[in-house]
Amino acid sequence: MATLTRQDLNFGQVVADILCEFLEVAIHLILYVREVYPSGIFQKRKKYNVPVQMSCHPELNQYIQDTLQCVKPLIEKNEAEKVVVVIMDKEHHPVERFVFEIFQPPLLSISSETLLSHVEQLLRAVILKISVCDAVLDNNPPGCTFTVLVYTRESATRNMEKVQVIKDFPWIVADEQEVLMQEPRLIPLKTMTSDIVKMQLYVEERAQKRQQNVP
């Protein structure tokens, strides 16, 4: 078994490619499962050898792609700590937060578990968990929308320039209102451990979804 640093073989880029591809699938699936958008805009596709739902709405797809394209450099440099898909009610208070916590080991041990096929197996398990998560979550109020938050390891403002990859897709520091959730219920969904990346997915769910949070 050989041990390499992250700079060797440009592993950062490989991990960013894999994770961004996964996050795209995951975001589409979350939006479908949690009924943020009408089910009619979704089509069944196959990814990681399992059926997934993907939006066929160009504007939504573009939005997700743009978001992830901006997140990619942060993942590549191991500066993204968490990527959170926040589902918000009409008043823009979070009702659910799908938290993807990412950890990339500084030293990489090359083994059979590093193979892409093995990583994809692990990602498949996460996807399957998302597809059935509605069983453990309460229904969301109507008229929900979503946003993607990125928690960085360093100061958010220091990373602001790094995410401004697309000219017409600016990033801002999130409002506290969109971040804080009153008395959230924690629902662990899945963890995965591979040589190149570790990830855990959990959901923070607002206790009273039908009521507006009053801080």
Place this chain on the structure above:
Amino acid sequence: MDVCLYYKSDKDKLDDLVCVSEKVLEKFPHRVLPVFTPWFPSGTERSCPIKPKNPPPVILSNQENTSECSPQHLKWVFASGLCTDVQEESVVTSKRKLITIPTSGEQHTRNDLENVAKKSKRTWSVYSPKQKTSPRTHYTISRQLHKTLQKYGLDLHQRAKWIISELNCAPQNIEEVWTKISHAINHAKLPTCNANFQRKLVQIWVYCDLSYCEYIGNFLRENFQLSGELILSVHNLGDIFKL
């Protein structure tokens, strides 16, 4: 509250003891501590995540209110038939892009949609999942239309579109007419038809075979109380007929 004081039998000091006890029972003076604000960065800024400034698009199903047009019955499609097309009908409402679609469904073939003008913005269209033609196989066409078809060398199976503008709908709202047309197509009342609401142009385009076009035109006019001239347009030729 009663307070009992137990003391050793020393009568001289009784007054002192009572005085001391009263003082002990007095409330301690207290003050509200100011909120601690460190002079160094608190870490709040670090913990605040970043997010895209632009909100995601909002997609609504505009026929949810009518029970007749439930998602099980209607299908929506991209008018161009391609999901990747950047052209999209959108209306900006209070900083957020609002896109309305008739309802859910599957993808549609491109054949019915080839007459969509490339310059116009794409919108959603409706067609019946169980497209049935009427038992009447022969629809008579007027001599005038027959001459027009001959003049342009058009086949009866070629597609054409009726253009319904806002003026045709008055005093109704064009949205109301669109709902009725969607319903009619869904229930196979308009043979060979599929329809397309060009919100950018404020027009409804009803596509049909030329063999049915006069029947469709009259049906539209009579059943949806349309007024004024309805224009029949054919791809590459433009307006060829008026009703």
